[in-house]
Amino acid sequence: MTSPFTVAGLTKTYGSNVVVDQLDLEIEEGEFLVLLGPSGCGKTTTLRCLAGLETPQGGSIAFKDHLVFDGRTRRNVPPHKRNIGMVFQSYALWPHMTVRDNIRYPLKVRKRKQAIAEGAVEAAAETVDCGALLDRYPAQLSGGQQQRVAVARGLVAQPDLVLFDEPLSNLDARLRDQVRLQIHQLHQRLGFTAVFVTHDQAEALALGDRLAIMKSGKIEQYDVPEQVFENPISEYVAAFIGMGNRLELHRGHDGWSTSAGDALDLTHAVVRDAADRTTSAVARLRPDDVSLHRSIEEVPSGNVALHAELITYEYGGRHFDVTVKTGTEQLALRADAAEHGSALRASASGAEVVVSFSPASLRVFAADGAAHAQEPTAPPATVGGHA
Template sequence: MSHVSIRQLLKNFDGKPPTVAVDHLDLEIEDGEFLVLLGPSGCGKTTTLRCLAGLEQPASGSITLGDQVVYDGARGVNLPPDKRFIGMVFQSYALWPHMTVRKNIAYPLKSRKLTDALASGRVEETAALVDCERLLDRLPAELSGGQQQRVALARGLVSHPDLVLFDEPLSNLDARLRDQVRAELHDLHQRKPFTAVFVTHDQSEALALGTRMAIMRAGRIVQIGPPREVFEEPVDEYVAGFTGMSNRLPCEYVDGRWYALGTEIHGTQPGTVAAGEFVLRLRPEKIRLVTDVADLLPGEAGVAVTVDDVEYGGLHFDVMCSVVGDGAVRRQLHARIPTFDSARTPRTVNRGATMIFAFDPRDARTFDTDGNALAVPQQALTGALVG
């Protein structure tokens, strides 16, 4: 394991116009930490990983792995990938098709001339860690996708590298296998900690695996912290939207009443913050749908919506609703309702029905009109009921 330090890392790609993929990035990764880089395509997460691996040459900045400077633009230092003591697990597995599992796993030991590790049974030991010791004499073509990914993980870990890099390694697996391998990877890191950087666009992977998670945008880190902190206290609307707060309700105060998306808010009023205008963000799982304003619970707020679509998801319904905002533009909202919870919604929700989109304002996060998080006074979340 090693501490990793990234200072003012800059990476450009030529084009018309040129692209700044990593924008003067500063990042410290502690020994044994599992850091997840999360963000949409084009945010710079994979380019950052490739710079760490030595597969991309930055324009400037520095990268230190343990006590070794592996890149320093000012001093002209740029060690090639084979001189950086790292392991890498790719999205495409990248196993040698003509080699057995045993030889695939042993390859980093042989290439680094770690003969003592080979002789001491390191290959078998690492295969057992990822539950593929019974596969050692098979070829990759004889393995399932989940088995191949376990072999790729074993190959990345076998040499006990200073740093293990994961480039969206679960995205090619089906949903069941993805959950299984994710759980196994989390358990492995708990049992045998190693320093890792894991790139993904899937928030469920980031939340489950990360010691810390970093949300990236335009080559920069917008927020970094423990997964629960980032999930529950997003610093801006970008982070809120990317971590599941998909419902966006701009609120304003007009003639003594509060409106969301141009529609009057019934029940509990959100109160006065930020000079009368702000934005609420809500998770679909925090929404109730009721048939009438009279059905709102104490402390709930609600706006009238039209049901656009209902999708059955087994344990839940995904209900897409809309309100008519300013200029008669329809704004869509999303409610995820458990199928077994009759208190959350009527048993049947029909397309075209008019319902009340109900929520507890304490479940919302509040942002100013520039998208920055606001600290909302408690009285603003528990205002008097208005019919």
């Protein structure tokens, strides 16, 4: 059975630069799909192709069995006829219009007079807690208020698809968390279908029913958040999803070891495909999975212990962000302030320390970091209710 929203072989180039490369994508009704990746990976261009704001060179886009773009026949439905809602990074509110008029605009261009008469504008404003702001102008609003108005405008016409182009990027940390929670609650309550672009893994994990991790115009991994977090398909995905620590591994006659020569048993590690058939590999792990110790005797049984030297530390309230060096590589970790604060403050750069981690926290990849073939995982049965 075909998904309601499908993208097949989508290609977009600028001159000789391929920005979206033969991309395939399926979006389920009521699903909140997040396109995640660094700048230049093609995620925003993909979103703009869905919106009709960019014209691809090839492929097709279908909304509910209706082609809105077809590279073979050159069919290209304009944005205002695609029944989409759009929430931009820059808010994109009309400065000369009141909040009421900004929210009403999508209904006006669709000639939905009855919806306006029945209070759709006011209802949309209330869903984002902006009912008291309807007669103000954008310049009279805070950044958080402007973005909530933009969300109301994107939802007011009950579009087939709502597109979010990094809508939280211009907000400070506190407002970003507030608006993110509000978008999540709205999706749970209203069940709209959405594609959300971000480079922030925390946003992606919090909001997405599925994540599409993009690299060089292609999808590197397409899966539910839990699978992407626990089982990244490539070193690229692992690094982007928070496994910032990298260890180069080498296999000799006595087994695997780090660049510093420490033995490393990979029996309980998660090893991707070809990594176990080579003499060199790369391991990734999260800072939260690395522990700091004063001596080797403190290391829990079963953990890998590494002798290291202290590089730097930064106070973070209840923890310290610590950087150590082992061999040629640096590792980041978080140390409990109550347990390690006094010792860290008394230590100089270069002091000898011990760090450890469970082998099960490692994700090991072939040294070339390449991904291997993966079938997309379907979203949970309760689409729209991702916690």
